[in-house]
Amino acid sequence: MxxxxxxxxxxxxxxxxxxxxxxxxxxxxxxxSEKTVTDHFRKLDEALAPVPHVICYSVKTNSNLTILSHMASLGSGFDIVSGGELFRVQSAGGDPGRVVFAGVGKTREEIHRAVEAGILMFNIESLPEAELISQVASEAGRDVRVAVRINPDVAADTHDYITTGKKETKFGLPLARGLEVFQAIGRMPRLSPVGVHCHIGSQITELNPFTEALQKIGPLITRLREEGFDIRYLNFGGGLGIIYHDEAPSTAARFADSILPRVRPLNVELLIEPGRFVVxxxxxxxxxxxxxxxxxxxxxxxxxxxxxxxxxxxxxxxxxxxxxxxxxxxxxxxxxxxxxxxxxxxxxxxxxxxxxxxxxxxxxxxxxxxxxxxxxxxxxxxxxxxxxxxxxxxxxxxxxxxxxxxxxxxxxxxxxx
Ligand SMILES: Cc1ncc(COP(=O)(O)O)c(C=O)c1O
Structure with a gap:
């Protein structure tokens, strides 16, 4: 409300x-309205309570320090896409240990800043990026956790500019190459591949795209485990739609009801990156x-x-x-x-x-x-x-x-x- x-x-x-x-x-x-932000955050948090989870508020959505500080006080982590957003989280007193870092064009300086801050994990979008993170982490003498952003090739039925889970977009790596990419990353010094990330778009009002994406990602997690990867996190991105006009978006409870039965058997900690839904x-x-x-x-x-x-x-x-x-x-x-x-x-x-x-x-x-x-x-x-x-x-x-x-x-x- x-x-x-x-x-x-x-x-x-x-x-x-x-x-x-x-x-x-x-x-x-x-x-x-602070009360509205709190209400939306809590609804999602309560709906996801049956599984271990961290809500990583998507900083790009509204990065005002007062909002970030309020989110931190509610127990939120943060999803960032730039060194600037990390700086904002830190300026607002947010815990870098609860920060996940996505984006296709992370620069050396941004990676360095995030490695030094000790973020929870990088969401890797390409192998050259993984190599650079490995290099920077090695120079800093630090181990870093990474997730691989998988592009499940799912249509999200939203505006083209905010569709991110189709194979033609610049985001993530193809599902079919998932194992090969994890194997390559597994060989890179200082990188611990511990998660799978997937964000299919924004202002998604139907549940189908989410369940379809999960149906594709779940088997990859199982396969990776069989191959010896210690996959502990599933980061399922953001994307929950809201009412602007006459949409009938899912509620937090219905979202949870549809995804949790598929998440629970995977035995992972669930991360999600809502932005629009919260603010x-x-x-x-x-x-x-x-x-x-x-x-x-x-x-x-x-x-x-x-x-x-x-x-x-x-x-x-x-x-x-x-x-x-x-x-x-x-x-x-x-x-x-x-x-x-x-x-x-x-x-x-x-x-x-x-x-x-x-x-x-x-x-x-x-x-x-x-x-x-x-x-x-x-x-x-x-x-x-x-x-x-x-x-x-x-x-x-x-x-x-x-x-x-x-x-x-x-x-x-x-x-x-
Ligand atoms: C990687 C990532 N996570 C989360 C979000 C937040 O999406 P939303 O505001 O739709 O929840 C975005 C925005 O598109 C994103 O790119």
Whole structure:
């Protein structure tokens, strides 16, 4: 469940009025609900309780330090894809011993940082990468645990850009080469191959792709054990979908019911890397209508947030619900909700029927907690919005609004020479 709702005529986060939040902190602004994050994490944790497991929250989804610190306090581990994300986990007080590191392009520096930090394991995506990890680990005099990311060639029925388990994608190594890859890695100094990793995509609303992937991965684990590999972990990735519009995604309980009967006989510690499921519905992007503009063809609601703040609608054609913070209960009107950025792709909704809006109105874009702020940019020299963390009845500024000075700071030295 999420903790956003209408009460006394205004939209609220954990009971706090978004009008008050906008008055105090300005717009646009991301507003996150701690209770929602906690609820989602706990639901998954409880559903997986019948097997030994670690939830490794996927840092890429929303990497704000306050969220990472909260996840650590809930007992979460972390899934990272860069040295930068490891730095964030460490800065937030997360335990590197509960960090798994995926990604097809890990550099020597990133590997070195992770080896020195003593992460739980690397998810290896290619043999050249394994060789480099072995080299770096040898130089550092450290043994490292690795899992091999297997690409099971399963269709996830989601957007092409977030499908990762089909053989045409750049991710993982083919199932059919699994044994051979483990044998090669087993011969590399300082590497202990202890796990199999598989992440088939994101915003997956059906259970079939997960069970199909497991049906393919399970026999590989059995085979590897027969060949003498000490496989102790199955990392099943993330991907659980959420409701943006009219999806009917699986619940944590149904997900667990469908995978656990196949996981239990494997006798492994289960790792999973959820991101969107934990934080997606825990955030809104709060913005204000600047103008209403009517042309022969369209009626535009021009808001003060843009594609640089939330790129999902234009990048993925993603649907986000748009709610007036104080509905007027007047007539419905069809709008294109667009930002100020100089691109026709700068929109949040097209031909959307909404309660009639006026300049000055506040609106909230729902389900903006995942892949929202983390994908924000400064395009058009627009400062990034603040991230506001609603906790225990008050608002904490988890990231302040950027200033124009922030935006030029890294360039000023060039003018001094
Ligand atoms: C390796 C890996 N694990 C986990 C995730 C998180 O996925 P989601 O946010 O769909 O749970 C991703 C994102 O695509 C990923 O690439």
């Amino acid at each position: 999420d903790f956003f709702s209408y009460e006394d005529g205004t939209y609220r986060c954990e009971g706090l009025s978004l009008e008050d939040i906008a008055a105090r902190h300005g717009t646009p602004a991301y507003v996150y 997606g519905n825990a955030g809104v992007l709060l913005m204000r209508v600047i103008y209403i503009k009517e042309t022969d063809a369209k009626r535009f609601a021009i808001v003060d947030a843009g594609m640089n703040d939330l790129i999902r609608p234009t990048l993925y054609g993603a649907y986000h619900e748009i709610l007036p913070v104080r509905p007027r209960a007047s007539r419905k009107v069809t709008y294109d909700v667009v930002g100020p950025v100089c691109e026709s792709g700068d929109f949040f909704a097209k031909d959307r029927s909404l309660d009639e809006l006026q300049a000055g109105d506040l609106v909230a874009i729902k389900s903006a907690g995942a892949y929202g702020f983390v994908m924000a940019s400064n395009y058009n020299t627009r400062p990034k919005p603040p991230e506001l963390w609603v906790t225990g009845g008050s608002v904490r500024v988890a990231r302040r609004r950027e200033t124009l000075e922030d935006l030029v700071a890294a360039e000023m030295d060039a003018l001094k020479t």
